[in-house]
Amino acid sequence: MAGTSSGIVAALTAAALGAVGFLAYQAQTHVPPGLGRPGPGASASASAAARERHGPGAAPGGTGTGDRVVYSLDDDRVWLVRRGDLVQRSFRVTPGTVDPPPGVYWVTSRSSAVIGTDGVPVEHVVRFTSVGGVVIGFSAATASRRAAGSAVRTGGIRETRADGDAMWAFATAGMRVVVIR
Numbered sequence: 001m002a003g004t005s006s007g008i009v010a011a012l013t014a015a016a017l018g019a020v021g022f023l024a025y026q027a028q029t030h031v032p033p034g035l036g037r038p039g040p041g042a043s044a045s046a047s048a049a050a051r052e053r054h055g056p057g058a059a060p061g062g063t064g065t066g067d068r069v070v071y072s073l074d075d076d077r078v079w080l081v082r083r084g085d086l087v088q089r090s091f092r093v094t095p096g097t098v099d100p101p102p103g104v105y106w107v108t109s110r111s112s113a114v115i116g117t118d119g120v121p122v123e124h125v126v127r128f129t130s131v132g133g134v135v136i137g138f139s140a141a142t143a144s145r146r147a148a149g150s151a152v153r154t155g156g157i158r159e160t161r162a163d164g165d166a167m168w169a170f171a172t173a174g175m176r177v178v179v180i181r
């Protein structure tokens with residue numbers, strides 16, 4: 001009987017992951033013009049100027065509508081944005097050594113607690129892409145950071161524990177993540 005239960009759980013988990021993956025793919029193929037990866041004529045300075053004009057409490061322009069996480073590579077800042085461009089929270093982050101390219105992504109998986117690639121225990125891990133085999137996501141360290149070797153490539157975008165709590169509550173599976181310069 002225990003083997004049957006674990007088989008059912010495994011099948012349901014696989015079906016759920018498949019459905020989320022399919023929906024993410026379907027959403028990616030229906031991204032409105034201007035929300036995809038920036039073209040050759042895109043201006044990073046326009047986005048930076050909008051952030052300077054509106055400050056960290058305002059959602060950067062050109063990041064779409066609806067609920068979304070916006071992550072600025074240049075500013076090392078995250079905005080948790082609700083419908084109507086209402087910023088629920090904005091905070092600074094410390095990026096890993098590998099950055100995701102600017103573009104639109106979706107939260108693909110989450111873990112309540114793991115050990116980061118740098119050996120640091122982290123919580124509230126919210127993953128949204130990978131680059132060259134390095135998984136990229138937001139997380140909060142639960143212990144002081146150990147120095148990682150120079151050869152260690154990390155994709156953890158570190159937040160404070162309070163900001164990690166807010167990200168965890170906000171960014172559920174399938175949530176849009178918009179990465180900008």
